[in-house]
Amino acid sequence: MNKKEAIELFYSDLLELMRKAYSLKKDKYITYSKNVFIPVTTFCRNKCGYCIFRNENYKKPLMMPKEVLSKLKLAEKYGCKEALFTMGEIDDSVEPVNNILDRLGYENMVEYVYYLCNETLEETSLLPHTNMGVLSFKDLKILKEVNASMGLMLENISERLMETVAHKNSPGKDPKLRLKTIENAGKLKIPFTTGLLIGIGETVEERIESLLKLRKIHDKYGHIQEIIIQNFKPKPGTPMENYPEPSLIEMLRTVAVTKLIFPDVSVQIPPNLNRETAQLFIFAGADDWGGVSPITKDYVNPESKWPEIDELKNLTEEAGFKLKERLPVYPKFISEEFLSKKILQKINELKHQ
Numbered sequence: 085m086n087k088k089e090a091i092e093l094f095y096s097d098l099l100e101l102m103r104k105a106y107s108l109k110k111d112k113y114i115t116y117s118k119n120v121f122i123p124v125t126t127f128c129r130n131k132c133g134y135c136i137f138r139n140e141n142y143k144k145p146l147m148m149p150k151e152v153l154s155k156l157k158l159a160e161k162y163g164c165k166e167a168l169f170t171m172g173e174i175d176d177s178v179e180p181v182n183n184i185l186d187r188l189g190y191e192n193m194v195e196y197v198y199y200l201c202n203e204t205l206e207e208t209s210l211l212p213h214t215n216m217g218v219l220s221f222k223d224l225k226i227l228k229e230v231n232a233s234m235g236l237m238l239e240n241i242s243e244r245l246m247e248t249v250a251h252k253n254s255p256g257k258d259p260k261l262r263l264k265t266i267e268n269a270g271k272l273k274i275p276f277t278t279g280l281l282i283g284i285g286e287t288v289e290e291r292i293e294s295l296l297k298l299r300k301i302h303d304k305y306g307h308i309q310e311i312i313i314q315n316f317k318p319k320p321g322t323p324m325e326n327y328p329e330p331s332l333i334e335m336l337r338t339v340a341v342t343k344l345i346f347p348d349v350s351v352q353i354p355p356n357l358n359r360e361t362a363q364l365f366i367f368a369g370a371d372d373w374g375g376v377s378p379i380t381k382d383y384v385n386p387e388s389k390w391p392e393i394d395e396l397k398n399l400t401e402e403a404g405f406k407l408k409e410r411l412p413v414y415p416k417f418i419s420e421e422f423l424s425k426k427i428l429q430k431i432n433e434l435k436h437q
């Protein structure tokens with residue numbers, strides 16, 4: 085599909101567009117991953133105009149190993165299978181975090197996250213999924229060994245947003261750096277979650293360009309397991325607090341076009357950010373609810389509560405589908421081609437429990 089065709093599709097008759105995307109569905113399942121959200125640090129070198137996760141609490145720049153392990157143990161009791169390590173981007177400039185890492189005996193954040201992921205594998209029945217922002221080839225390679233999958237939202241390919249309230253203070257949101265990370269993850273065959281943030285001032289054309297670029301990368305490396313279409317939610321006290329959310333129709337069109345560009349990849353819609361309307365996205369081609377946690381909040385969108393698993397099951401069934409739990413890595417990536425020996429062995433152990 086080229087850009088012109090994709091834009092035409094986007095603006096075409098909504099029901100026809102949705103029907104086209106819907107007809108690509110191969111089965112009647114909508115998947116989700118039962119997870120625990122571990123916000124390792126809320127310090128960040130970036131200042132995105134929409135973000136409320138970032139919080140410089142000088143009393144607590146870093147979650148300590150003990151605290152992380154006790155959260156993971158609790159998650160295990162609740163039957164969670166994914167440990168979601170999501171955090172701010174830490175480079176040498178973020179002193180309070182680096183000082184603590186130093187005291188704990190870690191060179192940098194990657195080394196610490198590696199340790200936490202490895203502990204997860206050795207001490208619990210959970211599988212790590214890490215999203216710590218932009219990473220180098222070398223760091224991705226290190227983390228691949230202890231992650232079932234990894235993630236980084238492209239957000240959008242638009243360089244223009246680097247000059248607007250959304251990304252003007254966020255060097256880590258430079259699309260060149262994000263695309264490089266996603267490509268390097270492809271070279272390393274890391275099962276990968278990426279996606280777009282919708283409603284941060286981007287145009288429809290820029291959305292399509294972002295999707296087509298991700299398509300190109302996926303054609304080359306085949307490692308993208310899911311695309312998240314995440315709707316922006318304004319947060320009080322942030323520079324973008326008065327920005328409008330994307331409309332339902334806008335979101336439905338975006339999800340449908342995403343599915344048409346990615347018939348072979350899962351399209352994820354977060355149910356907590358679309359409380360009243362989540363079901364509709366199934367009919368636009370969405371097939372995954374993403375991570376849902378019975379014990380932790382969505383620290384990125386703390387005002388948006390996860391539905392209970394029962395509620396998610398009911399709303400999925402009411403729409404005519406079946407809810408199915410999945411691991412943080414999708415079945416077609418469970419192989420030696422994509423996973424480290426350590427992770428494959430862990431998944432095998434879990435199967436026989």
Ligand SMILES: O=c1nc2n(C[C@H](O)[C@H](O)[C@H](O)CO)c3cc(O)ccc3cc-2c(=O)[nH]1
Pocket residue numbers: 117119121166168213214215233234235236237277278310352373374375376382383384385411412413
């Ligand atoms: O619970 C959440 N999970 C988030 N996840 C995790 C995701 O929902 C699933 O856990 C993945 O599908 C892995 O199975 C993200 C993963 C990424 O790689 C990038 C961004 C996100 C964002 C969120 C989020 O805001 N809240």
Ligand SMILES: C[C@H]1O[C@@H](n2cnc3c(N)ncnc32)[C@H](O)[C@@H]1O
Pocket residue numbers: 134135136170237239280281314315316317318319384385
């Ligand atoms: C973890 C991911 O959460 C998303 N994210 C950050 N802030 C918001 C917000 N206000 N609304 C919706 N999504 C957000 C970004 O896409 C980030 O990459």
Ligand code: SF4
Pocket residue numbers: 128129130131132135136137138171172173217254256
């Ligand atoms: S969205 Fe991520 S990169 Fe941006 S300020 Fe928040 S934590 Fe930092």
